Each structure stands twice: as C-alpha cells, then as structure tokens.
Amino acid sequence: MSDRAGTDGPGSDTKPPALLTVLSGPSGVGKTTLAAQVRKAHPEVWLSVSATTRTPRPSEVDGVHYFFHDRPTFEDLIAKGEFLEHAEYAGNLYGTPRRPVEERLDAGQPVLLEIELQGARQIRASMPSARLVFLAPPSWEVLEQRLRGRGTEPEAVIAKRLATGRDELAAECEFDVTIVNTSIEQAAAELARLVTAPAPRR
Numbered sequence: 196m197s198d199r200a201g202t203d204g205p206g207s208d209t210k211p212p213a214l215l216t217v218l219s220g221p222s223g224v225g226k227t228t229l230a231a232q233v234r235k236a237h238p239e240v241w242l243s244v245s246a247t248t249r250t251p252r253p254s255e256v257d258g259v260h261y262f263f264h265d266r267p268t269f270e271d272l273i274a275k276g277e278f279l280e281h282a283e284y285a286g287n288l289y290g291t292p293r294r295p296v297e298e299r300l301d302a303g304q305p306v307l308l309e310i311e312l313q314g315a316r317q318i319r320a321s322m323p324s325a326r327l328v329f330l331a332p333p334s335w336e337v338l339e340q341r342l343r344g345r346g347t348e349p350e351a352v353i354a355k356r357l358a359t360g361r362d363e364l365a366a367e368c369e370f371d372v373t374i375v376n377t378s379i380e381q382a383a384a385e386l387a388r389l390v391t392a393p394a395p396r397r
C-alpha cells in the first residue's frame with residue numbers, strides 16, 4: 196500500500212479519524228467484495244447504499260444493494276439536492292443519498308462510500324477531510340479477466356466499462372492511498388486499518 200496522506204496508522208497522529216472513506220477504482224477491480232469484507236470484520240463501519248438507474252442484476256435487492264429508480268425519479272432527486280454526489284457512468288446515473296451519510300457522520304460513525312471517479316472528485320471538493328482510497332488491479336489483464344469473468348454485463352457494456360477504466364487508472368494520483376487488490380484478505384485488512392486511521396493532512 197502507498198499512502199500519500201503520510202499517515203502511519205491509528206495512534207500515529209493526534210488528529211481524529213477521517214470518518215468518511217471513499218473507495219474508488221475501475222469497474223471489476225473488486226470494490227464491492229472488499230467493502231463487504233471490511234463490513235464483516237467492522238460492523239461499526241456504515242456502508243452507504245447508492246441510488247442508480249441501472250437495471251438490477253439477478254442477485255440484487257432494492258434497498259439493499261442499491262435503490263433502483265427510473266431516470267425521471269433520479270433526476271427529480273438531483274434537482275431536490277438529495278445526493279451528496281452523483282455521476283453518469285456507462286449510460287446510467289449513480290448517486291449517494293445525502294441524508295443517511297450526514298446523519299451517520301454527525302453521530303460519529305465511520306462511513307464508507309463505494310463510488311466511481313467523478314463522484315470521488317465531488318466528495319474531495321465538498322468534503323476535503325474525507326480519505327480517498329484507490330483500489331487498483333494487479334494488472335490490466337487481471338481487470339479485464341475479472342470484468343468478463345463475472346458474467347454480469349453484455350460485451351458492449353464491458354467494453355464501455357473497460358474504456359472508462361483506463362481513465363480511472365490514470366487518476367490514481369488524485370487519491371490519498373492506493374491499495375493493490377492482489378489478495379482480498381490483505382486488501383481488506385489495509386482498508387480496515389484506514390477507516391479508523393487519522394484524517395489525511397491537507
């Protein structure tokens with residue numbers, strides 16, 4: 196793991212924990228699996244449930260994996276300022292409902308967002324004390340294999356996600372910390388350490 200924020204872990208700094216952690220990285224890199232793993236070990240970390248206009252995958256449950264909305268409903272929520280951040284990704288809208296995140300942060304609970312690059316940039320701008328974590332694949336070939344291997348998207352969608360993935364990989368330098376997803380256990384341990392570490396210096 197490389198840590199641009201210059202933190203050495205819990206207790207190395209007198210600053211309070213960065214309560215908000217943003218996990219980003221290209222589609223297929225393993226963000227969802229990693230976030231679920233961290234939650235299992237640290238149930239006190241609250242994982243935001245995003246809203247999207249994407250069609251649910253067969254295993255996905257409304258209100259658990261996402262809040263699934265049609266586009267007019269989603270656009271109405273944008274207009275009402277209901278999202279902390281939102282972005283269009285591979286032809287669909289995604290956004291983080293604002294209120295539940297703010298409530299948890301106000302209560303002092305660590306919050307984890309699993310979002311793509313444009314959303315991460317919006318959080319950086321609006322909440323500079325957030326810690327931005329980039330999850331990188333061990334190689335481009337591994338990313339491609341994972342995205343195709345999970346079999347959840349048609350080829351045209353995979354191609355779109357891979358094209359976006361190239362831009363996302365190029366933005367790694369904007370993040371405080373990079374974790375390379377070589378092994379899920381090791382990556383989850385690194386992320387778990389970060390969600391309780393002092394806030395990055397700005």
Ligand code: 5GP
Nearest residue numbers: 222245281282284289290291309310311314
């Ligand atoms: P998927 O369709 O594979 O579930 O998600 C596609 C991309 O959207 C992933 O990179 C995922 O992290 C991102 N994403 C999920 N929820 C949000 C959100 O609330 N905001 C933003 N900006 N991206 C999101």
